[in-house]
Amino acid sequence: MGPTEAVARWIRETNYESIPSDAVKMAQEVCFDCLGVLLAGSVQPHGRIFTRYIEGLGGRAEATVLPRGFRTSACNAALGNGTLSHVLDYDDSGAFSHPSCVLFPALLALGEKMDVSGRDLIEAYVVGCEVGTKLASSYPNSRGFHKMAVFGRMASTSACAKLLHLDERQIRMALGIASSMASGLVSNHGTMTKPLHAGLAARDGLMAAELAAQGWTAGEDIVEHAVGLIATFCGKGADVSGDVKSLGKPFITHDAITIKKYPCGGGNHPTLDSVLSLMEEHHFDYRDVEEIEVQQSYQSHYVLYGKPCTGLEGKFSIVYTTAAALVQGKVDIDTFTDDRVRDPRIQEAMDKVRVRLLSRWEEWEDRISRKWPTGSTGFTGRGVRIRLKDGRLLTKTISPKEMLGSPQNPWGFENVRAKFESNASLALPTEKVEEAVRLWSKIVEVKKIREAIACMVGGEGHSLEG
Numbered sequence: 160m161g162p163t164e165a166v167a168r169w170i171r172e173t174n175y176e177s178i179p180s181d182a183v184k185m186a187q188e189v190c191f192d193c194l195g196v197l198l199a200g201s202v203q204p205h206g207r208i209f210t211r212y213i214e215g216l217g218g219r220a221e222a223t224v225l226p227r228g229f230r231t232s233a234c235n236a237a238l239g240n241g242t243l244s245h246v247l248d249y250d251d252s253g254a255f256s257h258p259s260c261v262l263f264p265a266l267l268a269l270g271e272k273m274d275v276s277g278r279d280l281i282e283a284y285v286v287g288c289e290v291g292t293k294l295a296s297s298y299p300n301s302r303g304f305h306k307m308a309v310f311g312r313m314a315s316t317s318a319c320a321k322l323l324h325l326d327e328r329q330i331r332m333a334l335g336i337a338s339s340m341a342s343g344l345v346s347n348h349g350t351m352t353k354p355l356h357a358g359l360a361a362r363d364g365l366m367a368a369e370l371a372a373q374g375w376t377a378g379e380d381i382v383e384h385a386v387g388l389i390a391t392f393c394g395k396g397a398d399v400s401g402d403v404k405s406l407g408k409p410f411i412t413h414d415a416i417t418i419k420k421y422p423c424g425g426g427n428h429p430t431l432d433s434v435l436s437l438m439e440e441h442h443f444d445y446r447d448v449e450e451i452e453v454q455q456s457y458q459s460h461y462v463l464y465g466k467p468c469t470g471l472e473g474k475f476s477i478v479y480t481t482a483a484a485l486v487q488g489k490v491d492i493d494t495f496t497d498d499r500v501r502d503p504r505i506q507e508a509m510d511k512v513r514v515r516l517l518s519r520w521e522e523w524e525d526r527i528s529r530k531w532p533t534g535s536t537g538f539t540g541r542g543v544r545i546r547l548k549d550g551r552l553l554t555k556t557i558s559p560k561e562m563l564g565s566p567q568n569p570w571g572f573e574n575v576r577a578k579f580e581s582n583a584s585l586a587l588p589t590e591k592v593e594e595a596v597r598l599w600s601k602i603v604e605v606k607k608i609r610e611a612i613a614c615m616v617g618g619e620g621h622s623l624e625g
Contacts, residue, residue, distance in 0.1 A: 162382040162389075162403040166290055167330035169406045170317050175282040181413035183603065185566075186284045188575055189251050191599045192418050193244055193259035195579035198226055198586040198615065199492065200246030205351045209246075209358075213239035222268040226586045228616030233268040237315075237365045240264035242358030247492060248474050249582070250357075252425035253566075254288055254415040255295035255314060256307035257357060262287045265315040265361040269322055269368075270608045277602035277611065279322060287318025287364075288412045293405070294382065297389060297397040300345075308343020308356035309392050315364025323372050328379075335377025336367035338388045348424070349464055349472040418564045418575060421490045423474040426461045430477060432562055433543045433555040434484045441553060445485035445508040449548045452513045453477055454541040462514055470495035481543075482508035517541065576600065583615075591615060 160168070175183075200206045213236075214229050222236035223229070231239070241264035244250055250260040262284050270280045291314025298306050316337040320330045340363040343356040371377075381387045382399065389397050421431055430453050438444065455462055455477055464476040473479040473495050483494045486504045493499060521541075542556030564570040576596060583592045594614040598605055605611045 161380055162400050163331050163334060163380045164327070165403045166294075166317070166334065166382065166406070167327045169403075170286055170290065170321055170330050171325070171327050173282075173286055173321075173407060175278055177407070178282065178285050179410050179413070182285050182410045183281055185413040185416060186281045186288070187600075187602055188572065189259045189416055189418065190263045190281070190284060190602060191579060192575055193250050193263045194595070194599055194615075195582035196247060196249045196260075197240055197244040197264070199249065199582035200243040200354075201226055202585050203246050205354075206243050206246045208351075209242050209355075210239065222271040223612050223616060225612075225615050226617065233272045233369075234362050234366050236268040236271070237265045238358040238362035240267060240358075241361030242354045245354035245357035247422045247495075248353070248424055249419055249422035249492070251416050251418050253417045254412070255291040255310040256305070257311070258288050258291065258314065258416060260354075260357040261307060261311035261315050261360045261364070262291075262318050264358070265365045266318055266322060267608075267612070268361075269319050269365050271612055273322065274607055274609050275322060277605035277608060280608060281603050283318040283321040285410070285412050286321045287314040287316075288415070289406055289410060290314055290317040292411060292415055293402040294388070294399055296402045297393045297399050299393065302392065302394070303345050304341075304392060305343035305345050305348075305353075305356050308360055309341045311357065311360035312337045312341050312363050312367070313388070315361050316367045317364075319365045319368035320371070323368050325368065325372055329371045331379045331381075332375060332377050333367045333371035335379065335381040336370055336375060337364055338381045339377070340367070341388070341392065349467070349469075349475040351471065353471075414566045416566065417559075417562065418570055418578075420564050420570070420578075421480075422492050422495060423480055423490065424461055426455075426459065427474075427477055427480040428562055428564075429557050429559055430543055431480060431484050431490055432557040434481055434545070435488070435490075436557065437543070437545060437553050437555050438485070438488060441551075443547060444488065445482070445504065445511070447547050447549070448485060448508070448511050449546045450511055450513060451481060451485070451546070452515055452544040453481055454515045454517055454543075456517055459516075462516070465514075466509065467500055468497075470497050470500055473500050477514060478509050478512045479505070481512050482506075485511075572600075587615060591617075 216235050218232035218235045220230035221233045224236050224239040244260035266280050291310045294313050295310035316333050320333050347353050461477040464472040467473040467476045467479050482505050484490050485508045545553040560567045598611040
């Protein structure tokens with residue numbers, strides 16, 4: 160049995176009862192978190208631009224774009240909600256890069272069209288996350304394609320195929336269709352186009368599954384073909400046969416996803432945790448700092464912008480995020496406005512940040528010792544060094560596995576709920592936020608997904624102007 164056939168069969172045969180409770184719990188929590196991030200993203204300047212665009216497309220009223228509440232085709236809704244989910248880069252990370260901003264909007268749109276249960280949605284989420292993560296296992300980030308954009312399409316296709324109850328042949332066709340849509344360039348990180356990667360992946364996965372359901376055809380062995388998905392994106396010699404055959408043995412969703420505390424690229428997070436922890440322990444701020452050294456991969460996406468000019472660029476600048484943490488003592492949504500980037504205090508603090516690029520040998524050492532997550536170019540297992548003006552030298556190393564919010568060190572539901580409430584309140588009145596918490600924090604108990612969607616429509620003060 161080839162890899163494509165193995166994937167299709169596993170998708171077809173897997174059901175809710177076979178999914179471990181830990182994976183169900185994680186899927187439910189990250190969908191809840193993603194929903195809050197989507198709502199917050201909708202009121203950002205580029206979120207408003209994209210909402211206007213989607214509304215202008217029209218389309219059959221099948222699914223809702225949140226929180227405005229207008230209905231459009233399921234594909235358009237997946238595109239709109241998927242893009243809004245990634246506008247802030249505050250959605251989760253891990254798995255195949257950013258799983259929920261792709262999977263959740265696709266399933267939200269198709270789920271509303273079909274009026275499925277919350278349990279059906281979560282079953283499909285786990286299936287998509289497992290498949291996308293396994294297919295992405297051989298991807299070398301240095302190739303320049305955004306992993307989420309490429310393998311997110313395969314994940315959302317798998318999830319939507321599950322929700323539609325496609326047979327094995329139809330699933331293989333859907334995977335083949337989606338493979339020809341795969342794209343997305345890392346060079347667009349730090350621009351409005353990066354969140355579009357999520358929206359397009361969500362839409363294309365749904366489209367591929369629906370086309371396959373209607374008899375549209377594609378290559379039936381797209382995963383293993385000599386010029387298919389893996390060979391094209393991962394290079395000749397790449398092989399996911401073993402990973403595919405281990406699908407569900409064991410399930411990995413609950414061990415693969417990190418819920419973000421900061422609205423910026425995930426590779427910043429260990430450094431931010433380390434800096435903020437040192438500030439809390441030793442009671443200093445940017446004025447007391449002589450120099451701070453942070454360490455990054457020579458391939459890192461987080462050295463794209465040494466001196467960012469916009470808030471979006473700041474999300475992918477380890478120099479900026481470090482400086483902002485020193486000045487503010489925190490990093491939040493307001494950290495990444497264009498005005499905040501121009502803050503003279505942060506500009507001064509950026510001049511104190513030195514980025515040390517690790518050698519290939521050092522990266523090899525860290526990967527062998529498992530200090531560095533497989534496939535990552537942003538995270539490192541190395542700490543920060545802060546030299547204060549009074550002569551003290553402070554060091555701290557918080558590894559990706561030790562970060563609060565990682566699978567090994569969960570943030571806890573109360574913190575996730577607080578993040579949701581803070582984000583959702585930017586777009587919804589208090590009573591709607593409370594209703595959303597009640598329904599979406601336990602979405603597996605909801606019998607009709609349309610009821611849970613309706614509670615988030617019509618936020619006060621959500622204008623498309625500006």
